[in-house]
Amino acid sequence: MTDTIKDNVRGFVVENFLFGDAAQAPADAESLIENGIMDSTGVLELVAFIEERFGIAMADSDIVPANLDTLDRIAAFVAARTASAAA
Amino acid sequence: MRMERFLTENARRLGGKTALVAGGRRLTYAELDALSDRLAAGLADAGVGRGDRVLIFMDNCWEAAVSIFAALKAGAAFSPVNPSTKAEKLAYIVGNCRPAAVVTQARLCGVAAQARTLAKAEAMAIVSAAAPGGACPAGAIPLPDLLEADASPPAHGGIDVDLGMLIYTSGSTGRPKGVMMTHRNMDAASESITGLLENREDDVILSVLPLSFNYGLYQLLMSVRLGATLVLEKSFAFPQAIFERMREEGATGFPLVPTMSAMVLQMRDLAPDHVPSLRYITNTAAALPPTHIAQLRELFPRARIYSMYGLTECKRCTCLPPEEIERRPGSVGIAIPNTEVFVVGEDGLPVPRGEVGELVVRGPLVMQGYWGNPEASAQMLRPGFNPWEKVLYTGDLFRADADGFLYFVSRKDDIIKTRGEKVAPKEVEAVLQAHPGIADAVVFGVPDPVLGHAIAAMVVALDPALTEREVVRHCAANLEDFMVPRSIEFRTELPKTDTGKVSRRLAAENVEPAE
Numbered sequence: 129m130t131d132t133i134k135d136n137v138r139g140f141v142v143e144n145f146l147f148g149d150a151a152q153a154p155a156d157a158e159s160l161i162e163n164g165i166m167d168s169t170g171v172l173e174l175v176a177f178i179e180e181r182f183g184i185a186m187a188d189s190d191i192v193p194a195n196l197d198t199l200d201r202i203a204a205f206v207a208a209r210t211a212s213a214a215a
Numbered sequence: 216m217r218m219e220r221f222l223t224e225n226a227r228r229l230g231g232k233t234a235l236v237a238g239g240r241r242l243t244y245a246e247l248d249a250l251s252d253r254l255a256a257g258l259a260d261a262g263v264g265r266g267d268r269v270l271i272f273m274d275n276c277w278e279a280a281v282s283i284f285a286a287l288k289a290g291a292a293f294s295p296v297n298p299s300t301k302a303e304k305l306a307y308i309v310g311n312c313r314p315a316a317v318v319t320q321a322r323l324c325g326v327a328a329q330a331r332t333l334a335k336a337e338a339m340a341i342v343s344a345a346a347p348g349g350a351c352p353a354g355a356i357p358l359p360d361l362l363e364a365d366a367s368p369p370a371h372g373g374i375d376v377d378l379g380m381l382i383y384t385s386g387s388t389g390r391p392k393g394v395m396m397t398h399r400n401m402d403a404a405s406e407s408i409t410g411l412l413e414n415r416e417d418d419v420i421l422s423v424l425p426l427s428f429n430y431g432l433y434q435l436l437m438s439v440r441l442g443a444t445l446v447l448e449k450s451f452a453f454p455q456a457i458f459e460r461m462r463e464e465g466a467t468g469f470p471l472v473p474t475m476s477a478m479v480l481q482m483r484d485l486a487p488d489h490v491p492s493l494r495y496i497t498n499t500a501a502a503l504p505p506t507h508i509a510q511l512r513e514l515f516p517r518a519r520i521y522s523m524y525g526l527t528e529c530k531r532c533t534c535l536p537p538e539e540i541e542r543r544p545g546s547v548g549i550a551i552p553n554t555e556v557f558v559v560g561e562d563g564l565p566v567p568r569g570e571v572g573e574l575v576v577r578g579p580l581v582m583q584g585y586w587g588n589p590e591a592s593a594q595m596l597r598p599g600f601n602p603w604e605k606v607l608y609t610g611d612l613f614r615a616d617a618d619g620f621l622y623f624v625s626r627k628d629d630i631i632k633t634r635g636e637k638v639a640p641k642e643v644e645a646v647l648q649a650h651p652g653i654a655d656a657v658v659f660g661v662p663d664p665v666l667g668h669a670i671a672a673m674v675v676a677l678d679p680a681l682t683e684r685e686v687v688r689h690c691a692a693n694l695e696d697f698m699v700p701r702s703i704e705f706r707t708e709l710p711k712t713d714t715g716k717v718s719r720r721l722a723a724e725n726v727e728p729a730e
Contacts, residue, residue: 146688146691147684147687147688147691148684148685148688149688161449161450161452162274162449163322164298164299164696166452167450167452168450168452168474169665170452171452171453172478172481187483187484188454188455188483188485189455189484191453191455192455192456192459193453193456196453197453
């Protein structure tokens with residue numbers, strides 16, 4: 129489940145932040161901000177993507193590095209939210 | 216006074232006080248002073264001497280702050296460079312100012328090494344901070360070693376009219392120009408601004424602005440001058456996390472640009488007065504739209520909002536007194552202390568209030584000129600009232616209202632202001648034109664609610680299969696992040712004036728504005 133989510137998010141990151149250049153794709157635990165992959169407007173795009181693709185409503189307090197700064201964290205956040213919605 | 220003396224004097228006076236918080240590390244004034252002393256000695260060993268330049272090619276890490284003061288203590292001038300700068304542009308800067316050393320970090324070391332080769336600057340030392348794992352890249356002098364050595368900075372004999380900083384800014388010709396600032400210039404600018412903001416020693420300034428951007432850099436210089444605390448963050452990508460940091464640290468000052476307040480505007484559930492310690496907010500680059508002012512007022516009811524204006528060539532020149540912001544929301548105010556500004560016509564004489572003219576700045580914070588570029592310097596710096604002085608022609612068109620408050624109208628040239636940074640269309644066009652699949656390109660700004668202006672390009676493709684994504688990727692590989700076009704439009708020909716010249720203005724009028 130988490131892996132499918134992660135692949136999905138990686139696809140979004142590569143397509144939108146790296147303009148399709150999969151060779152530059154970040155490692156799962158690599159910071160998207162510190163490595164210059166995602167900037168501030170990128171975060172807004174990522175939030176819009178997560179909300180639309182996974183049907184999650186995000187509050188300001190969700191939009192923090194602990195949830196969104198690496199592919200691992202994004203996948204874990206989305207998995208936890210979708211699981212709690214299903215429960 | 217030389218800028219490093221503010222650090223040594225405050226270290227003596229306030230040794231145990233926190234000077235800097237960055238990336239999980241807290242440095243006291245005594246530590247910042249001692250670390251920069253050691254690095255100054257290390258830089259001197261690496262060949263840096265009085266009158267040299269040292270590039271600081273780093274993000275907002277604590278090592279960058281240490282390096283800035285270390286360069287000064289070695290008798291050199293520092294030059295902060297945006298960490299998203301690519302090798303070719305860095306090579307241009309290296310070739311332009313021939314630095315004795317570059318201080319960088321592990322992930323950027325490859326770019327620095329490539330730039331050194333491209334610029335044939337083998338004598339330039341590369342000093343690198345360690346990677347998160349602790350290793351320093353091969354071929355670089357490890358910064359951690361220099362910070363541990365027991366060494367004192369050299370007696371370089373420098374005084375405050377020496378060059379203190381070289382800061383590169385976009386030039387309309389497409390090549391960056393190095394703005395020369397002496398210690399005395401920086402002393403005057405930081406004195407004027409801290410006086411205006413009524414800054415105090417107990418201030419805690421939280422800054423997400425890059426140290427490579429002079430507005431960000433001055434947060435460090437001003438904080439150290441005051442004996443205050445600077446909390447340095449790397450990005451405003453997560454506003455909520457930044458507001459939490461501000462609350463934890465008891466931030467009293469928060470510098471921003473309109474792009475950041477546009478992001479605050481998009482937040483959904485931030486409670487008003489979340490940061491009760493906040494005393495002031497500063498804004499620069501462009502006036503805040505009234506909707507931003509209203510939102511900031513609601514969220515930070517105790518903070519005064521200072522809307523300022525300036526350019527790298529004089530750091531800062533005007534500020535709107537906070538009590539005027541509701542009455543004159545579009546204004547960037549009046550001259551800051553110990554500075555004079557005028558709106559002049561083509562003849563160089565002041566125009567009546569209400570009429571548009573070029574803004575001219577006079578005062579001790581005006582730059583000394585552009586490094587190695589007397590023609591461009593003479594264009595901007597022209598004879599002043601007294602035989603010994605030069606005044607700065609900003610290239611920005613302004614008008615004053617009946618009370619003398621100033622309003623930005625437009626640039627005289629085609630420079631685009633995006634995210635608070637200046638971008639020369641020529642620089643982006645040169646990168647586009649270098650792509651083998653592109654015959655011609657024109658670059659211009661389109662109004663954007665978040666960025667101020669977004670960079671847009673019209674392209675004539677040689678290769679019919681060329682996609683927008685490929686073009687953007689090519690730009691991202693060759694330009695700093697903020698210079699990469701947000702949209703590419705393919706055309707069979709570019710809009711031209713009656714005389715057949717490609718026109719950025721016509722191109723801008725020809726596209727749909729961003730949503």
